[in-house]
Amino acid sequence: MLIGLKVTAGARKESVEKISDARYLISVREPAEGNRANKRVLEIFCNIFPHRRVKIIKGHHAPAKIIEVVEDK
Numbered sequence: 223m224l225i226g227l228k229v230t231a232g233a234r235k236e237s238v239e240k241i242s243d244a245r246y247l248i249s250v251r252e253p254a255e256g257n258r259a260n261k262r263v264l265e266i267f268c269n270i271f272p273h274r275r276v277k278i279i280k281g282h283h284a285p286a287k288i289i290e291v292v293e294d295k
Contacts, residue, residue, distance in 0.1 A: 224279065225267075227287040231259035238266060267291070
């Protein structure tokens with residue numbers, strides 16, 4: 223399953239807002255430097271989708287990202 227994200231890095235408060243099954247708005251406290259915001263986004267989605275593998279497919283250096291959620295075998 224592919225999910226589109228709009229990520230705000232360096233926010234005061236973390237939040238996750240589900241727009242639809244395939245679209246989320248996310249705010250994380252970590253800055254965008256050193257891949258820290260991307261790591262936090264992946265941690266959040268690993269908690270939302272337990273027992274599944276999550277990885278960023280597109281948008282490593284941009285606020286708009288596409289992640290892939292795959293059933294873990």
